[in-house]
Amino acid sequence: MLLEGKSAIITGGVRGIGRGIAEAFCKEGANVVLVYRSNDEAAEATRAALAAYGTGVELVKGDVASMETAKEAVARCKETFGSVDILVNNAGITKDKLLLKMSDEDFGQVVDINLKGSFNFLQAAGSVMMKQRHGAIINMASISGVMGNPGQVNYSASKAGVIGMTKAAAKELGRRHIRVNAIAPGFIETDMTAALTDDQKEAAAKNIGLGRLGQPEDIANCAVFLASDMSDYITGQVIGVDGGLII
Numbered sequence: 001m002l003l004e005g006k007s008a009i010i011t012g013g014v015r016g017i018g019r020g021i022a023e024a025f026c027k028e029g030a031n032v033v034l035v036y037r038s039n040d041e042a043a044e045a046t047r048a049a050l051a052a053y054g055t056g057v058e059l060v061k062g063d064v065a066s067m068e069t070a071k072e073a074v075a076r077c078k079e080t081f082g083s084v085d086i087l088v089n090n091a092g093i094t095k096d097k098l099l100l101k102m103s104d105e106d107f108g109q110v111v112d113i114n115l116k117g118s119f120n121f122l123q124a125a126g127s128v129m130m131k132q133r134h135g136a137i138i139n140m141a142s143i144s145g146v147m148g149n150p151g152q153v154n155y156s157a158s159k160a161g162v163i164g165m166t167k168a169a170a171k172e173l174g175r176r177h178i179r180v181n182a183i184a185p186g187f188i189e190t191d192m193t194a195a196l197t198d199d200q201k202e203a204a205a206k207n208i209g210l211g212r213l214g215q216p217e218d219i220a221n222c223a224v225f226l227a228s229d230m231s232d233y234i235t236g237q238v239i240g241v242d243g244g245l246i247i
């Protein structure tokens with residue numbers, strides 16, 4: 001198993017892409033700490049489903065925009081499993097509006113959760129990983145942060161910020177054998193894209209080289225690779241998992 005005995009923190013880990021990553025990690029032998037904001041039912045259902053793999057599953061409830069949540073998750077992971085080997089900064093939101101209709105709040109909330117939230121966990125987990133002298137960090141970016149997307153000035157800015165943060169942290173932490181990479185998903189079928197109509201999905205699929213929207217497992221497979229020793233010489237990279245949407 002690729003992640004046997006390793007411990008991972010996954011933010012937004014009880015739904016969508018995060019849940020897919022949690023399942024793939026447990027399948028590969030990892031213990032996981034799943035951070036979620038409010039949905040106790042989804043959290044308990046995820047814990048029950050992951051129990052089948054026989055690895056440890058801890059739940060931490062809190063907002064990633066708060067440094068306290070990040071510190072709590074890191075402390076829980078270390079106390080329960082003995083180390084923090086992997087961090088997946090996955091939690092994220094959209095609040096799409098055209099530029100001239102976007103409120104301060106729409107902009108601030110998206111940046112607070114997507115960018116500042118990722119920073120909080122990067123710093124809290126980074127502190128433990130520096131002492132351990134190893135770690136793998138995966139930040140969830142987006143094609144919107146690479147190429148920009150109309151109606152998503154806030155989201156595109158937050159994800160471009162995540163990419164910059166990934167590269168800077170990779171340079172800073174590499175000597176301690178901490179690798180920091182980002183995944184830039186394309187269109188993945190989750191609650192985040194559920195609002196799209198079938199026509200919109202079909203139109204989106206026409207621009208995708210592989211001709212289909214992605215599934216959480218497509219992202220999870222890449223996350224397992226980036227979290228494992230298979231990617232031991234890869235850091236500071238942004239891996240597009242978008243079916244060939246950007247080529």
Ligand code: NAD
Nearest residue numbers: 012015016017037063064091092142185187188190191192
């Ligand atoms: P989703 O809405 O299904 O899940 C997001 C998760 O993040 C949820 O579990 C939610 O509870 C959690 N979350 C949101 N705000 C939080 C907060 N303040 N504190 C704690 N948890 C919080 O979305 P998804 O599609 O699974 O997206 C996961 C990540 O992938 C996001 O960062 C998103 O931006 C990114 N992404 C998704 C797509 C896509 O097409 N679905 C494309 C590119 C990037």
